[in-house]
Amino acid sequence: MLNDSACPTPELTECFRKMLLIRYFEEALSDLFSRNMVGGTSHFCIGQEACAVGVVSAGQPDDVIVSNHRGHGHLLARGLDPMRVMAELLGRKTGYCGGRGGSQHMCAMDLAFLGTNGITGGGIPIATGAAFALKYQERPQIVIAFFGDGASNQGTFHESLNMASLWKLPVLYVCENNLYGMSISVSSSVASGTVAARAPAYNMPASSCDGMDILAVRDHAAPLIEHVRSGAGPALLELHTYRYCGHSKNDARLYRTREEEAEWHSRDCLDQAANLLRERGISQAEIDAIKQAVNVDIERIVDEASQQPYGDQDHALGGVYA
Numbered sequence: 001m002l003n004d005s006a007c008p009t010p011e012l013t014e015c016f017r018k019m020l021l022i023r024y025f026e027e028a029l030s031d032l033f034s035r036n037m038v039g040g041t042s043h044f045c046i047g048q049e050a051c052a053v054g055v056v057s058a059g060q061p062d063d064v065i066v067s068n069h070r071g072h073g074h075l076l077a078r079g080l081d082p083m084r085v086m087a088e089l090l091g092r093k094t095g096y097c098g099g100r101g102g103s104q105h106m107c108a109m110d111l112a113f114l115g116t117n118g119i120t121g122g123g124i125p126i127a128t129g130a131a132f133a134l135k136y137q138e139r140p141q142i143v144i145a146f147f148g149d150g151a152s153n154q155g156t157f158h159e160s161l162n163m164a165s166l167w168k169l170p171v172l173y174v175c176e177n178n179l180y181g182m183s184i185s186v187s188s189s190v191a192s193g194t195v196a197a198r199a200p201a202y203n204m205p206a207s208s209c210d211g212m213d214i215l216a217v218r219d220h221a222a223p224l225i226e227h228v229r230s231g232a233g234p235a236l237l238e239l240h241t242y243r244y245c246g247h248s249k250n251d252a253r254l255y256r257t258r259e260e261e262a263e264w265h266s267r268d269c270l271d272q273a274a275n276l277l278r279e280r281g282i283s284q285a286e287i288d289a290i291k292q293a294v295n296v297d298i299e300r301i302v303d304e305a306s307q308q309p310y311g312d313q314d315h316a317l318g319g320v321y322a
Helices: 009-034 049-058 072-078 082-089 123-136 149-153 155-166 196-202 214-229 258-265 269-279 284-306 313-318
Strands: 064-066 113-115 143-148 171-177 206-210 235-240
Touching: 009 049, 009 072, 009 082, 009 214, 009 269, 009 284, 049 072, 049 143, 049 171, 049 214, 049 235, 049 269, 064 123, 072 082, 072 113, 082 284, 113 123, 123 143, 123 155, 123 171, 143 149, 149 155, 149 171, 155 171, 155 196, 171 214, 196 206, 196 235, 206 214, 214 235, 214 269, 269 284
Parallel strands: 064 113, 064 143, 143 171, 171 235, 206 235
Antiparallel strands: none
């Protein structure tokens, strides 16, 4: 953590509430998946909540966001309606893409959210192209592109960063390094051991920090966002975090130890944020009230979304993707 005072207590409280929203949303979704109410697969970001909330809260509400396959947290951090997100995941007509996009292909253009993406590294060139459009149109927004450590080994990562640097495009590349690309550890797939070390090759600034600390994420994201918005070109932010679940719902996590998982659980981003709030005079009763309110909201969201009519799957190609 760098600068505790840079985040006013009301803003920190809102960050805590959004992280809770993401955590409880994902846990409810996991339960629905187990009950065979969610089609396809699901990739949960439980444990990584501070990454999405910290970076998005450091930007502007109209900055463009591009996500990846583990994107529910990014959607909620941006401020999408949780009920419509849940409805989309359940294939309902009231979802953001009429129930046709699901987890891997959900977007909200009115909120400058260009979409989640089922292809590893697939969102990185989309973000780069969006940044080119913003510069060409001389608009003040920037693009924030989220991806995992595994995506940094794709050719799209290297091509995009090189192009963005050459053309000084307004894009912040955010790597949520959760130590594993599916089951392959970073130590076995990234020669330098850190994704941020690759930025100098593309002549751009980079920063790396504890992705479990909401204030550290904000404090590292803010100057990079300012750099990008100034027109000085792209930047790279690496957040060291951890997904408590496996890569996807059916991953038994045989490639890592329970001791490693316990160590990361001991650094939980929600617990850290709650401790910070208590240090600032927020009582445990107030913290518990926030938790209860979010939990009630999630119960209502699941109930409402599951009662919505299903989307017209038979005519998907003639709908929002036509």
